Amino acid sequence: MNHTQSNYIQQIYRIILFLIGLWFLNLVWPFISDVILMLIFAFLFTTLLLSSVDAFERKIGNRNLSVLGVVIILLGSITTFLGSFISQISLQAQEFSQRVDQDTMTSEFKSLGERLTSALPSFMQNEQSSSDYLATKLTELTQGVLGSLGSLVGTVGNFMFIAVMVFIFTIILLSEYHSFKKALVNSIPNKYFEVGLKLIYNVEKSVSSYLRGQFLSAASVAIMSITGLLILNFFGANITLVIFIGIIAGLANLIPLVGPFVGMVPALIIALMNNIGNDAATAHMFFGAIPSPFFALDIIFMFLVVQQIEGNLITPALVGKSVGLHPMLVMIVLLIGGTLLGPLGMLFAVPATGVIKVILVEVAFLRKNSHLL
Secondary structure, three states: OOHHHHHHHHHHHHHHHHHHHHHHHHHHHHHHHHHHHHHHHHHHHHHHHHHHHHHHHHHHOOHHHHHHHHHHHHHHHHHHHHHHHHHHHHHHHHHHHHHOOHHHHHHHHHHHHHHHHHHOOHHHOOHHHOHHHHHHHHHHHHHHHHHOHHHHHHHHHHHHHHHHHHHHHHHHHHHHHHHHHHHHHHOOOHHHHHHHHHHHHHHHHHHHHHHHHHHHHHHHHHHHHHHHHHHHHHOOOOOOOHHHHHHHHHHHOOOOOOHHHHHHHHHHHHHHHHHOOOHHHHOOEEOOOEEOHHHHHHHHHHHHHHHHHHHHHHHHHHHHHHOOOOHHHHHHHHHHHHHHHOHHHHHHHHHHHHHHHHHHHHHHHHHHOHHHO
């Protein structure tokens, strides 16, 4: 058997092993997917917090206390922000309930229904546009929402379990990160030590750069959302807690497809509460042509614009540049990730592609310079 035939057989053998590995992964994936997901999130959070923990450790000289201090500061900041936001929302809801009684609200919605019905084209103003029909549909919608609460509770419970496990894994990784890294480095064969060390460094750099790009993108969404809401207020939308809403939209932007729309919900609720009884806001027209009571369509349109700018311009440019990928390639891998795994696929598509690129570069270097090893 000559050298060419031997290489050919080795290539076939590797392909067979790869296919067997894919088959086995597909077989066990339903049982390990949650754990893998937790570990990936924990690694991302660890990468994000690692520099702060290291800086804290250099000052106090104790790793575990450094981790505890950073975690307490982080949880305290999150709790303070959410507590302040919920407190402000509750205060506004209390003021709203004191200002608007049930009869006023019923009268307001009845008037709103009549205005919306009168704004419809004449061929649509039939019995299906009547108050009875609208009331029936509203009742059906309410019953559907109530019926889905059971599954929502289960989903929230599962999310809380995953969040707690990610939190625990993150603390462990932060405490033992350098020990794990040292063990990994020591396991590299001497023949590939330099290349392996470079690979670990570049993977860390790629992931941290991706996170930095994501947070820059989140900050852009927060600024655009705040600016858009202030512009709507200039035209009379009367939306309060603008900065809170913008920050929430920005942070939620870390979750693909959800981001800016999370900020839209409190904005709509606050606009409704602040404008009930305001005839000008109730009669407001979107672009002077379409009924938009309480500036609802204006708010939805503004967040749609923010989402389109973020998804098609900011994220491909910022995140792609941070991991060394062309914006067009970022768009392609986001679409592929979303098609295969939904929002989670979109979340991990870019960093995974960045890591794969780093690995392929090092593999190409090894193949090119194998005669030197």
